Amino acid sequence: MAKEADIVKAIRRAIEAYGGYCQKNHGDGLSSGRPDIEACVDGHFVAIEVKMPRKKATDIQTHILDKIRSAGGWAVVLDDVIKLRAGLSTFPLTCRACFAPLKPPFCQCKTS
Ligand SMILES: [Mg+2]
Numbered sequence: 001m002a003k004e005a006d007i008v009k010a011i012r013r014a015i016e017a018y019g020g021y022c023q024k025n026h027g028d029g030l031s032s033g034r035p036d037i038e039a040c041v042d043g044h045f046v047a048i049e050v051k052m053p054r055k056k057a058t059d060i061q062t063h064i065l066d067k068i069r070s071a072g073g074w075a076v077v078l079d080d081v082i083k084l085r086a087g088l089s090t091f092p093l094t095c096r097a098c099f100a101p102l103k104p105p106f107c108q109c110k111t112s
């Protein structure tokens with residue numbers, strides 16, 4: 001079974017293949033809730049909290065993602081590089097909260 005680090009690596013490769021800048025954050029105990037990946041895609045700030053399937057973001061992670069979205073960025077929890085690729089295919093016409101292409105019925109989160 002894939003580890004979270006494998007998903008992070010696949011997402012990072014996909015962003016860089018797209019032409020984006022991508023920075024992986026390493027937990028240092030001083031920046032709790034900071035998303036696993038911070039990126040710049042087509043001039044837009046994109047933050048990604050990577051989770052294993054069915055795992056949920058913690059309260060502090062959710063709080064920080066909300067703040068990034070409030071500031072106009074994309075802030076998403078992803079468990080799968082396929083979802084990232086789908087969003088990149090229509091970027092920046094993607095949901096800021098789930099990265100789904102903004103064409104019905106892809107976005108299910110109702111926060112975009
Ligand atoms: Mg994570």
Ligand SMILES: [Zn+2]
Nearest residue numbers: 095098107109
């Ligand atoms: Zn959405």
